[in-house]
Amino acid sequence: MPRAATAPTAPPRPPASPGDEFSPLLRQVKGLDLLARRTGWYTAGIAVNALALAAVVAAVLAVGDSWWTVALAVPLALFSPRTAFFGHDAGHAQIAATRRTNRLIGLVHGNLLLGMSSAWWNDKHNRHHANPNHLDKDPDVGEGVFVWTQAQAAKRAGFARFLTRHQAWLFFPLLLLEGIALKVSSARMVLAAEGWRRDGRGRAVEGLLLVAHYAGYALLLGAAMGPGKAVVFAFVHQALFGLHLGCVFAPNHKGMEMPTEDGARWGHLRRQVLTSRNVRGGPVTDWLMGGLNYQIEHHLFPSMPRPHLRLVRPVVMRYCREAGLSYAETGLVDSYRQALRHMHAVGAPLR
Secondary structure, eight states, rough: OOTTTTTTOOOOOOOGGGGGTTTHHHHHHTTTTSSSOHHHHHHHHHHHHHHHHHHHHHHHHHHHHSHHHHTHHHHHHHHHHHHHHHHEEEEEEEEOOOHHHHHHHIIIIIIHHOOHHHHHHHHHHHHHHHHHTTTTOOOGGEEEEEEEESHHHHHHHHHOOOHHHHHHHHHHHTTTOOOOOOOOHHHHHHOHHHHHHHHHHHHHHHHHHHHHHHHHHHHHHHSSSSSSHHHHHHHHHHHHHHHHHHHHHHHHHTSSSSOOOHHHOOOOOHHHTTTEEEEEEHHHHHHHHTTHHHHHHHHSSSOOOGGGGGHHHHHHHHHHHTTTTTOEEEOOOHHHHHHHHHHHHHHHHGG
């Protein structure tokens, strides 16, 4: 078991070079055994989540062709993000000791259970972790439906310009489409010819599991209810799933530092801490956000098991304080307020 993160050992003063600032913190965290795997914790969590999903599926079949069945899309949308969080943790090698096992967990939770490509997600998410909030290197702040700088906003035209002018107001409504967007991006990645030339076997496995998900999803809804109710059920499920995931990821980096090329040469400590924001809360917040409310700690130690993130938090806070480094943490509502304020300011020149 890891030792308590409140150990009295004071963190060593960081060296002058930003590139070397992370090493003393890493040594301290290793000394507290906080990078050790928590296989039992993950086994229990995955089993409970699987039972919850199975219970919802059984309830859908039991209630049958009734509008009450549509209400079951709500708990399904609540446990679907839990499934995504386990896939996310597997992608960071937090769960198992071998790459093969983590890959299998990711395929089951991403492709089979959610209809999302784990390979697509891992590629995108790893690029984000390597250079968070970097305009040229982080895909999460590239130009898309939303933009994150006034320079990006200035290039918008037509309907995209309208979206940017009002993007802070439209942010949460548009998150209702995020679940569908994730599936579309996954399908496009799997079908891309370039990927098949590079890894045909991997793409075939991903594609077959995606087909199995969609077929199973359609079979479940078709067996339980008529076409109209099935469409409504699917829409409610996917909309709430996308909204939930978006609400988890939105507070983490929006409105934080956005490195230039000079910033890209920051050491690991500054690159991850200055671009990330933590969200305060208790066990309910931790559960709803899958531990990603400890975003600073997750970015510093991406392979650290989820239950250890709250334990390492006081160590990181103290280390940053002694290093004179800003450590951003706020409540959930204020985190959304800060992110939306940033988005509103980005669109200001267009208004």
